[in-house]
Amino acid sequence: MGTRDTVRVSVFILLAAGLSFGQAVKETAIPLGNALDRALEQSSLTRANAKPFHIKVHLFESTNPPSDYRAEIEEYWISPKRWRRSIDSPDFKQTIVVTADRMSERNDGDYYPLWLRSFITGIFDPVPNPDQWNHADAKIRQITLPNGQHSEACARLKLKLGTDTVNNDAFANACFDGAGLLSFIGQPGYGMEFHDYQRFGTKLVARRYQDDPEPGTELVGKIVLLEELKTPDESLFAVDVPTAPEQQLQSVRVSQTTIERAAAGPLAIVWPPVKSGKTSGVLSMYISVDRKGQVREAYPLNADNPGLQDAARDQLLKWKLKPMSTKGIPVQAEAGLTFRFETTFAGAGTPAEKP
Numbered sequence: 001m002g003t004r005d006t007v008r009v010s011v012f013i014l015l016a017a018g019l020s021f022g023q024a025v026k027e028t029a030i031p032l033g034n035a036l037d038r039a040l041e042q043s044s045l046t047r048a049n050a051k052p053f054h055i056k057v058h059l060f061e062s063t064n065p066p067s068d069y070r071a072e073i074e075e076y077w078i079s080p081k082r083w084r085r086s087i088d089s090p091d092f093k094q095t096i097v098v099t100a101d102r103m104s105e106r107n108d109g110d111y112y113p114l115w116l117r118s119f120i121t122g123i124f125d126p127v128p129n130p131d132q133w134n135h136a137d138a139k140i141r142q143i144t145l146p147n148g149q150h151s152e153a154c155a156r157l158k159l160k161l162g163t164d165t166v167n168n169d170a171f172a173n174a175c176f177d178g179a180g181l182l183s184f185i186g187q188p189g190y191g192m193e194f195h196d197y198q199r200f201g202t203k204l205v206a207r208r209y210q211d212d213p214e215p216g217t218e219l220v221g222k223i224v225l226l227e228e229l230k231t232p233d234e235s236l237f238a239v240d241v242p243t244a245p246e247q248q249l250q251s252v253r254v255s256q257t258t259i260e261r262a263a264a265g266p267l268a269i270v271w272p273p274v275k276s277g278k279t280s281g282v283l284s285m286y287i288s289v290d291r292k293g294q295v296r297e298a299y300p301l302n303a304d305n306p307g308l309q310d311a312a313r314d315q316l317l318k319w320k321l322k323p324m325s326t327k328g329i330p331v332q333a334e335a336g337l338t339f340r341f342e343t344t345f346a347g348a349g350t351p352a353e354k355p
Contacts, residue, residue, distance in 0.1 A: 162338030
């Protein structure tokens with residue numbers, strides 16, 4: 001979900017003109033982790049030098065606004081240890097209050113959708129694990145033109161998804177605009193585009209967020225209110241009775257092996273005949289499972305024949321696994337899965353491509 005298999009590097013057309021007149025063009029290489037740290041310092045609402053804020057976000061499917069892909073998000077934030085967030089969507093509602101080490105969580109609905117969590121992450125914690133990028137030996141090469149303009153650049157890390165016997169390439173991508181701000185961050189299970197940066201205090205904050213979890217589905221989160229929280233109502237942050245861990249809704253990432261154990265058998269998909277493309281190869285999907293073991297979401301990642309992704313998704317959404325838990329507490333689970341497919345050619349005319 002939200003990953004991209006190609007690295008987008010856009011260089012200004014002016015570069016050609018600059019070179020043709022022999023003007024100086026400077027190329028610099030920046031460690032990817034350093035670029036991310038700098039981008040987050042400039043734009044993250046909740047990182048260093050963040051000021052208290054009140055925010056409202058309208059989330060919707062741009063191509064089909066009445067769909068269930070919609071939510072209203074509101075947060076009052078004073079510090080990482082003092083904030084209040086509410087989420088209101090058709091099938092899931094949540095209110096979380098954090099004050100020091102006390103936390104209250106109230107949920108209406110038994111499943112917190114992955115697509116919705118992606119926007120919460122994108123808005124409040126856009127790079128969930130920046131350390132993994134710092135440890136990666138990747139650099140972003142950026143071109144500075146004679147007039148001071150910078151190229152946009154992306155970097156990509158290759159990952160392996162699956163098991164020792166069946167695996168596939170997956171990718172984590174980070175893209176930056178000419179000002180060094182995040183334009184896209186993505187990895188299996190999470191991806192977000194950042195648009196329309198505007199000034200908020202000393203920071204530049206994206207006002208529009210976009211995720212395309214699958215072909216034909218464009219989800220947009222639009223900030224409709226962002227203001228400094230100067231005189232917060234203290235009652236908003238009151239936690240009279242903390243929520244016990246077993247009553248909190250948690251989601252954990254697990255391995256394909258864990259999913260196979262929960263399935264009580266080999267992971268199997270019935271592959272339909274194809275009209276074009278490869279008849280054998282590997283295909284990867286990302287799934288999210290509720291606390292009862294039902295697969296609730298399935299999104300394509302990478303496939304030797306993308307024409308089989310719909311069939312894989314339809315079957316995955318019918319899967320019922322054994323419920324998973326952490327320290328005895330039922331949890332939602334998410335995982336990237338890789339399958340080997342073998343099928344036949346069903347069309348007439350051009351034969352299917354050989355692997």
